[in-house]
Amino acid sequence: MVPFRVAPLTWLLLGAITAVFGVELMTGATENAQALVALGALVPPLVWAGQWWRLGSATFLHGNVLHFLLNGWALYQLGGLFEAWMGSSRMAWTYAASGLAGSLASLFFMRGGLSVGASGAIFGVLGALVGVLLRRRDRLRPQAKQLLAQLLMWAGINVFLGLSSPGIDNAAHLGGAVAGFALGLVLRPRWERESLVG
Numbered sequence: 627m628v629p630f631r632v633a634p635l636t637w638l639l640l641g642a643i644t645a646v647f648g649v650e651l652m653t654g655a656t657e658n659a660q661a662l663v664a665l666g667a668l669v670p671p672l673v674w675a676g677q678w679w680r681l682g683s684a685t686f687l688h689g690n691v692l693h694f695l696l697n698g699w700a701l702y703q704l705g706g707l708f709e710a711w712m713g714s715s716r717m718a719w720t721y722a723a724s725g726l727a728g729s730l731a732s733l734f735f736m737r738g739g740l741s742v743g744a745s746g747a748i749f750g751v752l753g754a755l756v757g758v759l760l761r762r763r764d765r766l767r768p769q770a771k772q773l774l775a776q777l778l779m780w781a782g783i784n785v786f787l788g789l790s791s792p793g794i795d796n797a798a799h800l801g802g803a804v805a806g807f808a809l810g811l812v813l814r815p816r817w818e819r820e821s822l823v824g
Contacts, residue, residue: 628706635714636705639721640698643744646686647694656690659740667740670733681729687742697744704751712758712815717751720809724750724802731801746798750806752781757810 666683728746
């Protein structure tokens with residue numbers, strides 16, 4: 627388990643999406659689209675009408691219990707690792723920028739309906755980890771090269787699932803991943819001198 631002192635922001639984000647999901651359950655938003663919209667789901671016509679705050683609020687909402695659990699698990703695993711290596715401030719910038727990029731991609735490319743979920747931001751954290759490791763691939767120790775391969779495989783599986791499953795906002799995933807990857811190529815990790823780099 628990643629302790630709070632190592633990844634405080636990750637734990638705070640988990641607490642926030644859990645609290646919001648509790649509100650969703652109490653208001654019936656997981657079974658009622660109108661209630662989900664009232665809580666801040668991303669609905670393109672409403673955003674274009676001036677409700678820009680939905681670009682951020684939608685990243686704290688989830689469509690159902692499975693959606694919430696999968697994103698919570700991914701945030702714990704990837705966010706905890708990224709924050710431990712890169713620090714809380716880099717985690718904050720990466721998560722926020724990737725979440726916004728995912729929401730913007732969804733806004734421009736979603737054909738209809740609504741979008742919710744932290745997955746754009748989480749894909750951004752994944753993309754940033756890949757970017758950090760790829761940039762240093764010639765100097766990585768074996769365990770770091772294995773981690774890079776696992777991250778790429780995990781990303782590939784999720785792309786496949788996204789393309790083969792209806793209702794998944796692939797635009798948000800891709801937008802977040804691209805933003806995170808770009809940040810990963812330029813961010814300097816605080817573990818540069820530690821065991822994963824030779």
